[in-house]
Amino acid sequence: MEPVIDIRDLGKKYSIRQAERYLSLRDTLTGSVKNVFRKNNNSHHDFWALKDINLKVEKGERLGIIGRNGAGKSTLLKILSRITWPSKGTAIIRGRLASLLEVGTGFHPELTGKENIYLNGAILGLRKQEIDHQFDAIVDFSGVASFLETPLKNYSSGMQLRLAFAVAAHLEPEVLLIDEVLAVGDMEFQRKCIGKMEEVSRQEGRTILFVSHNMNQLRHLCRTAILLNEGQIHFKGDINDAIREYSSLAGTIESHQWQNNEPDADHAINSIRLLTNGKILESSVSKSDDLSVEINLGSRTTIENSIVAIRVTNQENIPVYTTTNADDSLRTPSVDKGLHTYRVKLPVHLLIPGRYSLIVSWNIPGIAELSKVEDKLYFDLTDDLYPADILRDGRLGVINKTITWEKL
Amino acid sequence: MKEQEIRINPPASISFDLTELWANRELLYFFTWRDLKVKYKQTYLGILWAVLQPLLLMAIFYFVLFKTFKVSVGMSYPIYTFTGLILWGFFSAGITHSSESLISSAAIIRKIYFPRLLIPLASVLTAFIDFLIAFVLLAIILIILRQPVRWEAVYYFPAAILLAFISSLGIGSLLAALNVKYRDFRYLLPFGMQVLFFSSQVVYSIHSIEPEWLRWLLFCNPLNGALELFYAPLRGGIIDVTGVAISGGVALILLTIGFMYFKKTEAYFADLI
Numbered sequence: 001m002e003p004v005i006d007i008r009d010l011g012k013k014y015s016i017r018q019a020e021r022y023l024s025l026r027d028t029l030t031g032s033v034k035n036v037f038r039k040n041n042n043s044h045h046d047f048w049a050l051k052d053i054n055l056k057v058e059k060g061e062r063l064g065i066i067g068r069n070g071a072g073k074s075t076l077l078k079i080l081s082r083i084t085w086p087s088k089g090t091a092i093i094r095g096r097l098a099s100l101l102e103v104g105t106g107f108h109p110e111l112t113g114k115e116n117i118y119l120n121g122a123i124l125g126l127r128k129q130e131i132d133h134q135f136d137a138i139v140d141f142s143g144v145a146s147f148l149e150t151p152l153k154n155y156s157s158g159m160q161l162r163l164a165f166a167v168a169a170h171l172e173p174e175v176l177l178i179d180e181v182l183a184v185g186d187m188e189f190q191r192k193c194i195g196k197m198e199e200v201s202r203q204e205g206r207t208i209l210f211v212s213h214n215m216n217q218l219r220h221l222c223r224t225a226i227l228l229n230e231g232q233i234h235f236k237g238d239i240n241d242a243i244r245e246y247s248s249l250a251g252t253i254e255s256h257q258w259q260n261n262e263p264d265a266d267h268a269i270n271s272i273r274l275l276t277n278g279k280i281l282e283s284s285v286s287k288s289d290d291l292s293v294e295i296n297l298g299s300r301t302t303i304e305n306s307i308v309a310i311r312v313t314n315q316e317n318i319p320v321y322t323t324t325n326a327d328d329s330l331r332t333p334s335v336d337k338g339l340h341t342y343r344v345k346l347p348v349h350l351l352i353p354g355r356y357s358l359i360v361s362w363n364i365p366g367i368a369e370l371s372k373v374e375d376k377l378y379f380d381l382t383d384d385l386y387p388a389d390i391l392r393d394g395r396l397g398v399i400n401k402t403i404t405w406e407k408l
Numbered sequence: 409m410k411e412q413e414i415r416i417n418p419p420a421s422i423s424f425d426l427t428e429l430w431a432n433r434e435l436l437y438f439f440t441w442r443d444l445k446v447k448y449k450q451t452y453l454g455i456l457w458a459v460l461q462p463l464l465l466m467a468i469f470y471f472v473l474f475k476t477f478k479v480s481v482g483m484s485y486p487i488y489t490f491t492g493l494i495l496w497g498f499f500s501a502g503i504t505h506s507s508e509s510l511i512s513s514a515a516i517i518r519k520i521y522f523p524r525l526l527i528p529l530a531s532v533l534t535a536f537i538d539f540l541i542a543f544v545l546l547a548i549i550l551i552i553l554r555q556p557v558r559w560e561a562v563y564y565f566p567a568a569i570l571l572a573f574i575s576s577l578g579i580g581s582l583l584a585a586l587n588v589k590y591r592d593f594r595y596l597l598p599f600g601m602q603v604l605f606f607s608s609q610v611v612y613s614i615h616s617i618e619p620e621w622l623r624w625l626l627f628c629n630p631l632n633g634a635l636e637l638f639y640a641p642l643r644g645g646i647i648d649v650t651g652v653a654i655s656g657g658v659a660l661i662l663l664t665i666g667f668m669y670f671k672k673t674e675a676y677f678a679d680l681i
Contacts (some may be wrong), residue, residue: 014679080679082521085675091416102519110446122438123520149672 002094002124004207005057005080010089012050012075012231037337049075049397051231054090059174060205062198064218064239066246069255071228073211077101077177080209095174095207098125099212102179104164109153113144113163117154120167133269141196142166162189169196179211194221215243215284215382216353246283256281258376267299269371270339272360284380287349291379295342296336297362297371304334306370308342311359312351320351320398332365352400353381419675435522439530444537456494456543462493464645469611483614483643487555494546494608495638496541499572499631500601506531506580507597510588514681524674525667528581536573550642561641568637571659574629578663585670588680614651627651630659
């Protein structure tokens with residue numbers, strides 16, 4: 001049988017000029033005038049976001065796509081969903097395709113829940129007849145039945161997401177492309193969506209391409225995977241091998257270290273590193289590993305009563321843990337003039353698997369924020385200590401610790 | 409049933425895939441429906457505004473041009489101007505909305521594929537539905553004022569509306585595509601609309617303009633042909649056939665250029681927007 005997706009020599013080139021996104025007419029006019037006088041016009045730098053991609057995906061295959069940020073994962077999905085065009089090569093898709101690069105695409109705040117189901121469904125490629133047919137199922141799935149006539153702007157963000165996922169989960173194309181959309185929102189509901197997609201895929205042989213940073217979701221949904229690196233397929237094969245390969249990809253991952261680019265301030269955090277066994281964390285960290293945060297900061301004067309704090313936040317943006325260097329003493333410490341390095345071991349064994357981000361702040365409590373690093377550092381926590389099933393059975397909660405039950 | 413096969417290649421020649429537009433007609437319907445819903449949910453005056461605006465403008469032009477400067481149009485001046493303003497309203501709303509339409513749909517364009525032409529098309533359709541409402545009210549006003557309308561209106565009116573539609577869509581889709589690439593293009597729009605308004609025979613009649621070549625130049629604004637057809641049943645069937653032909657030709661050329669440019673740049677919308 002012919003493969004459902006057949007990609008040959010696919011490549012996508014961006015020129016740096018294009019990376020500026022849009023131009024102004026004025027720039028173009030003045031630019032072209034300047035170019036007349038400049039003989040050697042070397043202003044175009046080409047950058048291949050994807051290169052020499054050859055891939056066949058069989059019917060019913062659920063293929064994971066992994067790689068670092070900027071490895072070309074999203075570009076590949078965008079080309080396959082025809083949002084953007086390739087610069088060379090061909091891709092053939094046999095069958096009806098739907099792509100889910102975002103949930104709730106086209107949702108309008110002024111329209112009611114019901115109206116948005118129809119609008120979003122149509123944008124995702126459903127026919128009105130199909131939406132009519134699935135309407136009750138979508139409403140059931142979303143759990144917002146009593147708010148159908150309420151404008152979306154009055155929904156909580158959680159409700160909006162549920163509604164969006166509900167429409168998405170009821171798409172029934174032959175090929176489905178999913179990009180990281182399941183990284184947001186309520187975990188239990190995400191699980192419900194993955195479950196639903198998996199079910200349909202098993203029964204009807206639907207082909208799924210799934211991009212995610214969440215290794216657990218990937219393991220759960222996919223059997224095979226490709227690993228993209230710098231726009232090329234670095235590995236193709238079994239999902240577990242691909243994840244292992246991803247972990248061992250040389251080099252350090254940006255999100256595991258941070259460097260201040262303006263070190264001239266009077267007082268600033270200079271660098272932060274996530275370490276495991278004394279080395280910079282390379283891929284994900286498992287619950288049995290030690291994970292430490294190393295913070296280096298410097299001050300030109302002694303700052304009284306200032307503390308250094310780390311906050312760990314989960315995917316749903318809920319702070320799960322905050323720790324400060326004042327925790328183990330009664331009085332607020334001060335930071336002396338000079339350079340200081342702190343190392344803190346995080347109790348990751350308490351957390352459920354998933355992605356966590358860190359906020360590091362140096363401040364005088366209630367008075368001033370001296371330096372803050374936010375949205376720069378994150379780590380993926382995987383579980384290898386316990387059988388995966390225990391953690392994945394849909395329990396709610398942000399911590400996971402095996403507790404001994406005593407029977408009396 | 410033959411299996412659907414999608415072939416993805418680097419953008420090559422410009423091709424018009426009308427079947428694809430047709431296959432997505434439901435999405436076009438939903439886009440138009442959304443725009444109308446949102447519009448009438450947000451403005452309390454809603455439908456009334458569609459008529460109130462031309463009425464107020466008509467009053468101004470009546471006092472300024474007719475009472476003060478004794479402009480002659482070969483029929484009742486208020487009815488002439490009001491009728492013209494309603495068609496102008498459709499034409500200008502179609503251009504303005506469609507030229508902004510791609511930018512304001514950026515979020516969707518970045519995330520999902522569908523024939524992009526649906527977006528400006530939906531904008532012009534939305535303006536068209538507004539126009540239909542105003543048109544019904546215009547008909548009622550004409551009846552109340554006992555304005556004689558010749559039976560030829562059954563083909564003059566649709567022809568006028570079609571011409572306004574094509575030219576609005578042509579100019580609108582061209583501007584929409586240009587706006588994606590050159591973001592400062594939109595600042596030229598208000599000026600362009602003023603040029604279009606004052607070169608349109610909405611508040612004066614093109615028939616009184618001499619010499620002939622100037623008249624023909626004015627007919628290069630395609631709305632003038634549309635207005636010529638639109639007024640004809642009201643003023644006893646007088647019509648400048650050459651003028652209408654010029655307008656029709658220009659409208660078709662604009663539509664072709666608009667669609668060609670749109671199709672040519674379409675491949676890069678998602679990268680640029």
